[in-house]
Amino acid sequence: DGTTVNFEDIFNGRCYEFGCLSCLGEKPLTCDTIFSSFLDGVLSDPVCALEDTAYDSFLQLVAPDLPVDTTTFWSGTYEIAHQLSATSGLYYTMEDTFMGYLVNSLNWCGNDDQTDFDYEDCRAWDYDDCYGQATSVFWNKASALMAAQARGSVTVILNGDATTGAFRNSSFFARVEAPNLNPEKVYLVNVLLIHDLDGTPFETCDDPQTLQYLEALLKEMGIAYSCQDDPDNARFLQCSQEPEHPECSSCTKGFLDS
Ligand code: NFD
Numbered sequence: 001d002g003t004t005v006n007f008e009d010i011f012n013g014r015c016y017e018f019g020c021l022s023c024l025g026e027k028p029l030t031c032d033t034i035f036s037s038f039l040d041g042v043l044s045d046p047v048c049a050l051e052d053t054a055y056d057s058f059l060q061l062v063a064p065d066l067p068v069d070t071t072t073f074w075s076g077t078y079e080i081a082h083q084l085s086a087t088s089g090l091y092y093t094m095e096d097t098f099m100g101y102l103v104n105s106l107n108w109c110g111n112d113d114q115t116d117f118d119y120e121d122c123r124a125w126d127y128d129d130c131y132g133q134a135t136s137v138f139w140n141k142a143s144a145l146m147a148a149q150a151r152g153s154v155t156v157i158l159n160g161d162a163t164t165g166a167f168r169n170s171s172f173f174a175r176v177e178a179p180n181l182n183p184e185k186v187y188l189v190n191v192l193l194i195h196d197l198d199g200t201p202f203e204t205c206d207d208p209q210t211l212q213y214l215e216a217l218l219k220e221m222g223i224a225y226s227c228q229d230d231p232d233n234a235r236f237l238q239c240s241q242e243p244e245h246p247e248c249s250s251c252t253k254g255f256l257d258s
Pocket of ligand 1: 072073074075076077078093094095100104105125126135136137139143146170171172173174177
C-alpha cells in the first residue's frame with residue numbers, strides 16, 4: 001500500500017477538528033505550518049533511511065503534556081483501550097494526543113526523489129532492510145515522547161489472552177514506552193489485564209507468564225507495579241456489547257435487584 005489517499009486533507013481536517021491550536025504556546029501556528037513540518041520530516045532522508053530525529057521539529061510543535069495520573073498505554077488491546085479512554089475521561093492514550101490523533105491509522109512514506117509522498121507503494125515497516133521506514137520511525141519517537149511526559153501513576157491495558165504474552169518483548173510498549181518512563185516523575189504502573197468474555201486466558205495477574213518481566217523491569221527502574229484482572233469498567237463495557245453472556249449475569253442481576 002502507498003500513502004493514504006488524500007493524506008494532506010485528512011491531516012488538515014484532523015488538525016482543525018482537534019481544535020487545540022491555542023494550546024500550542026505563543027507561536028502563531030497554523031495547520032499548514034504543522035503539516036509542512038510533518039512533511040519535511042518524512043522527506044528529510046531517503047526512504048528506509050530516516051534518522052530517528054526526522055520528526056523532531058514536528059514533534060516539538062505538537063508535544064503532549066497530559067494531566068498527572070492519566071497517561072495510558074495499550075498493547076494488543078486497541079479496541080477496548082480506546083473505548084475505555086472515550087467513555088471514562090480517566091485515560092489518555094497516544095491516539096488522544098494531538099500528535100497521535102493527526103496520523104493514527106494512516107499510512108505514509110516519501111517518494112524516491114524526496115519531493116512528495118509516494119502514493120503508489122510504501123515498503124512495509126517489518127521489512128528487514130527498511131529499518132528507517134517513515135511510519136516506524138514516527139511511532140518509535142512518538143512512543144518515546146509519550147512515555148517521557150508521563151507523570152504520577154500510569155495505566156497500561158494489556159491482553160491476558162494473547163498467546164505471545166501480555167508483555168510481548170517486540171511490542172512498542174515493551175521496547176519503547178516502558179523503558180522511557182521517567183522514574184523521577186512516575187511512581188506506579190498499573191496493569192489492567194483484559195480477557196475476552198469468550199477467550200482462553202493465557203495469563204492472569206496471579207499466574208503471570210510474561211508480566212513478571214514487566215514487574216522486574218519496573219523494579220529495576222524504581223517504579224512500583226500493580227495488576228488488576230478485568231476491572232469492572234472494562235467488564236461493563238464488554239458486557240454492554242454482550243449483555244446475555246453468562247459472565248455478565250451478576251452485573252445485570254445487580255441492576256434488576258436494586
Ligand atoms: P500492538 P504495541 N512499525 O497492539 N503506538 O505495544 C510500525 F509503523 O501489538 C501506537 O506494539 O501494541 N507499526 C501506534 C508497527 C503505533 C510496528 C505504534 C512497527 N515496527 C505504537 N510494529 C498507533 N496508534 O498506530 C507494530 N506496529 C503496529 C503506541 C501494529 O500493526 C501506543 O502508545 C499495530 O497496529 C501504545 O501504547 C500497532 O503498531 C503502544 O505503542 C500496535 O501494536 C501500542 O503498540
